[in-house]
Amino acid sequence: MSAPAALSVPAAQSQRRPGGANSTLRMLLRKPTFLAGGVILLFWVVCAAFGSLIAPHDPTAQQLLATNAPPSAAHWFGTDQLGRDVLSRVIVGSRSILLISVASAVLGTVLGTALGLTMGYLGGLVDLLAGRVVEAVLALPVVIVAFLFIVAVGPSTGTLILVIGFVFTPLIARTVRSSVLVERQLDYLASARLLGAGRVSIMATEVLPNVLPAVMVEFTVRVGYAIFTVATLSFLGFGVQPPTPDWGGDIYANYGVLAAGYWWETLFPALAIASLVVAINLVADSAEQVLAS
Amino acid sequence: MLTYILRRLGLAVLTLWLLSVIVFVAGQILPGDPGRAILGPLAAESAVRALDHQLGVDRPLIVQYWTWITGLLHGNMGTSYSYRAPVAPFIGSALVNSLKLAALAFVIVVPLGIGGGVIAALYAGKPADRIISVAGLSAATVPEFVSGIVLIVVFAVELKWLPNQASAGAGAPFGSQLRHLILPAIPLVLVLFGYIARMARAGTIEALNSDYARTATLKGLPRSVVIRRHILRNSLLPTITVIATQTGYLVGGLVVVEHLFTYQGIGNLIWTAANGKDFPMLEAGVLTLGAVYMVATLIADVLYTVLNPRLRLGGEQ
Numbered sequence: 001m002s003a004p005a006a007l008s009v010p011a012a013q014s015q016r017r018p019g020g021a022n023s024t025l026r027m028l029l030r031k032p033t034f035l036a037g038g039v040i041l042l043f044w045v046v047c048a049a050f051g052s053l054i055a056p057h058d059p060t061a062q063q064l065l066a067t068n069a070p071p072s073a074a075h076w077f078g079t080d081q082l083g084r085d086v087l088s089r090v091i092v093g094s095r096s097i098l099l100i101s102v103a104s105a106v107l108g109t110v111l112g113t114a115l116g117l118t119m120g121y122l123g124g125l126v127d128l129l130a131g132r133v134v135e136a137v138l139a140l141p142v143v144i145v146a147f148l149f150i151v152a153v154g155p156s157t158g159t160l161i162l163v164i165g166f167v168f169t170p171l172i173a174r175t176v177r178s179s180v181l182v183e184r185q186l187d188y189l190a191s192a193r194l195l196g197a198g199r200v201s202i203m204a205t206e207v208l209p210n211v212l213p214a215v216m217v218e219f220t221v222r223v224g225y226a227i228f229t230v231a232t233l234s235f236l237g238f239g240v241q242p243p244t245p246d247w248g249g250d251i252y253a254n255y256g257v258l259a260a261g262y263w264w265e266t267l268f269p270a271l272a273i274a275s276l277v278v279a280i281n282l283v284a285d286s287a288e289q290v291l292a293s
Numbered sequence: 294m295l296t297y298i299l300r301r302l303g304l305a306v307l308t309l310w311l312l313s314v315i316v317f318v319a320g321q322i323l324p325g326d327p328g329r330a331i332l333g334p335l336a337a338e339s340a341v342r343a344l345d346h347q348l349g350v351d352r353p354l355i356v357q358y359w360t361w362i363t364g365l366l367h368g369n370m371g372t373s374y375s376y377r378a379p380v381a382p383f384i385g386s387a388l389v390n391s392l393k394l395a396a397l398a399f400v401i402v403v404p405l406g407i408g409g410g411v412i413a414a415l416y417a418g419k420p421a422d423r424i425i426s427v428a429g430l431s432a433a434t435v436p437e438f439v440s441g442i443v444l445i446v447v448f449a450v451e452l453k454w455l456p457n458q459a460s461a462g463a464g465a466p467f468g469s470q471l472r473h474l475i476l477p478a479i480p481l482v483l484v485l486f487g488y489i490a491r492m493a494r495a496g497t498i499e500a501l502n503s504d505y506a507r508t509a510t511l512k513g514l515p516r517s518v519v520i521r522r523h524i525l526r527n528s529l530l531p532t533i534t535v536i537a538t539q540t541g542y543l544v545g546g547l548v549v550v551e552h553l554f555t556y557q558g559i560g561n562l563i564w565t566a567a568n569g570k571d572f573p574m575l576e577a578g579v580l581t582l583g584a585v586y587m588v589a590t591l592i593a594d595v596l597y598t599v600l601n602p603r604l605r606l607g608g609e610q
Contacts, residue, residue, distance in 0.1 A: 033427065143545035144563075145315075148579060151567040152319040224434045232549055235438045236564060251442065255553065259457050263446040270439040277434045285427060 112172025410493025
């Protein structure tokens with residue numbers, strides 16, 4: 001532990017904890033961007049949880065006499081090529097994308113945090129070797145890597161979660177590692193070491209709580225990217241498989257008739273995706289600002 | 294300087310090799326065997342085995358990898374299962390098409406992103422900054438096919454201003470090709486705008502807070518001159534790196550955009566190969582994209598060093 005680092009400790013620590021979790025939440029609720037994003041997000045979460053109760057029609061029921069019907073009083077968003085109600089499919093379709101995105105972001109965050117903690121805290125050879133692999137994976141476009149592996153093992157909900165989670169792991173590990181490197185210089189870790197605490201225990205009980213705000217911000221940002229990735233893979237036909245209602249999958253199934261003027265079958269799921277990612281971004285952006293202040 | 298470039302080149306080759314291993318492994322764990330995929334479910338087992346043998350996919354993995362990688366190094370990318378023809382010409386013409394689309398997207402987004410970022414920085418914390426930052430971030434996370442569909446609905450289906458297909462046909466004049474590529478380029482522009490603007494904003498803010506900017510202001514230079522001569526020159530350096538790293542992103546986005554606008558680029562080629570389990574085409578396509586990305590980041594790093602006098606002179610000492 002070098003002298004200049006030790007001198008900076010009190011300032012760094014007093015800055016870090018202006019108040020508890022309650023005051024953070026209160027500051028968030030005062031931000032209009034957070035509220036707007038939160039309301040849209042809540043709407044889709046309710047749709048995901050109770051979609052089949054809210055939907056006016058059965059999302060998989062086909063009406064072959066009313067295919068490609070434009071928006072009307074009976075079908076607000078029209079019907080698709082198989083005569084299914086687009087509004088119902090949009091409402092129920094929120095489930096698959098939210099489930100997969102959140103699950104893969106959780107998986108990536110947990111693995112990435114563990115990897116980042118280990119790399120940052122242990123340093124040395126572990127850091128060097130893992131760092132090379134992380135850099136190599138980061139050098140590849142995320143969608144291409146995910147695409148390659150999903151083509152390889154076949155699309156299913158489980159595969160999507162695993163592949164996206166694994167692809168995100170190095171990205172999160174890099175963020176966590178750099179936060180850990182800052183913490184490692186601080187006095188409280190030296191004290192913990194002098195008290196005889198083991199490496200794993202220090203990482204879990206001392207370092208982790210202090211890098212948690214950074215991890216939370218990274219998590220919300222990752223959920224946004226996960227939605228992007230899931231929707232993209234579904235649009236390419238390698239995501240959630242029909243007849244399960246899914247925004248990206250429904251666009252994939254119906255964009256062929258877009259040029260014929262049947263725009264409602266693709267536009268409404270597309271707008272649903274856009275509203276969800278914008279909502280996530282508003283939430284992530286305000287969380288980042290509040291935690292940085 | 295030279296040693297830096299050589300080391301950077303070595304790292305790029307290493308990453309490319311790692312990519313080749315990843316691509317090969319992913320191609321090998323694909324379920325179902327290629328012979329069966331080509332001949333269909335009704336073909337006799339003996340015919341499938343004979344074709345597998347002819348394709349060489351019944352040999353040990355390490356032998357297959359060696360044959361594939363040495364072939365690549367000699368410029369032989371293999372034979373497509375679907376077309377029964379060498380892969381290389383397909384990749385070549387598709388890559389040219391993709392580069393046209395990517396070039397158009399860059400020509401639009403680079404001035405737009407830098408301009409947006411600089412404006413956001415000059416009005417930091419004010420509504421203009423918040424709008425540019427939040428809009429840029431949101432646009433960056435809206436998948437390309439979502440904005441693409443909105444564009445197709447509005448400009449191709451309803452207004453009929455622009456075609457909804459990107460291909461102008463073989464030998465079409467430049468103007469017609471350009472017209473066909475405008476709609477496909479916009480989703481890519483939207484995704485890239487946020488990143489470039491954010492980097493330009495951060496660089497400009499850093500330059501604005503610097504001592505030399507304060508000196509320039511205090512010695513009485515007009516604000517416009519300070520911004521043009523002292524701030525922009527320094528703030529744009531990191532932006533160059535971001536622009537080049539975003540090529541990787543662009544490359545991923547191409548698969549989606551080319552698929553949506555039925556454009557014969559490398560992204561669409563990969564998609565078709567993946568659907569048809571055409572491994573040689575898929576592997577060669579992904580590896581080509583990886584190589585393009587490596588070259589772009591390499592150029593960015595070298596350019597960054599060349600443009601930054603501190604690094605340039607530091608390296609020569």
